[in-house]
Amino acid sequence: MNAGGLAADVAVAAAGHEPNGYFWVGLVQFAWPDIAEGLDFDSEGGMFCAVGSPSDLARLKAALEAVITSPEAVHDIIARAESSGFEFDD
Template sequence: MTLSEVREIEGEFSLTFYCGELPADAAIAAAGHEPNGYFWEGVAEFIGGDLVKQMELDSEGGMFCAVGEQADLTAMQSLLEPLLTNGNAVLDVIARAEAASFIFDD
């Protein structure tokens, strides 16, 4: 079961998922972050490298949203989807980001 979705609406592709009730939320909150769309934008920026530069991030508190080319969004989905259900994997990303002085804007 996937929690995120790449969809086309009026010729524009987006990757979205709702935040606030994800399996990884408890781990995110325990690490001192808000499990919202802005946090997940930070995760996408940190792990996405050049890929994230190919899309526009347009999240809200309750939803992550990225807009771009279908192939890029599908690639980003493959990076993010495993983290949505795995608190330990998200904690690893948070630890690596903090070690790199990355600041989440959540």
Template sequence: MTIHLQDLDGERSLTWDAGGLVADAAVVAAGHEPNGYFWEGLVRFAWPDIAERLDFNSEAGMFCAVGSSRDLARLKTAVGSIVTSPEAVRDIIARAANTGFEFDD
């Protein structure tokens, strides 16, 4: 899995392909679809301070966030270890469930 931080035509984005990730089995076991919309929800829940400053353009097969270089770099650092850790994803999903957060997947 590769997280892409790119600058195209003055627009900065952070993307990764959804599906085929190490943490997908944990997402499915929790009753969710490991698509771009799920990962967007996870970001919105786990890092609301960063998410509130980003625009999202996720799709079923891809996560996409658009924003400043600083915010996207912070997000890349934060999610880099999460998307490869089923345990971390399970923990975030459980914390989200305890607060009533609903993923839009």
């Protein structure tokens, strides 16, 4: 997925993060650790890349589709992550 140009970028930037591929790896690892554990990530600044089985990737796609279009959902995940001490690597 291209990182940047997403509806959720507003919430990412407002929280002081860069809406890049590395940010999205962290968000996936925090929000859906059960999905993330079955994936390998090869993201860069301008893209989010996950490699895994078709079923794991389908689960990831369904989870991300609901979030990348919703600044409110991303804001909520970021707030939960930061209150738990999670640090994004962006």
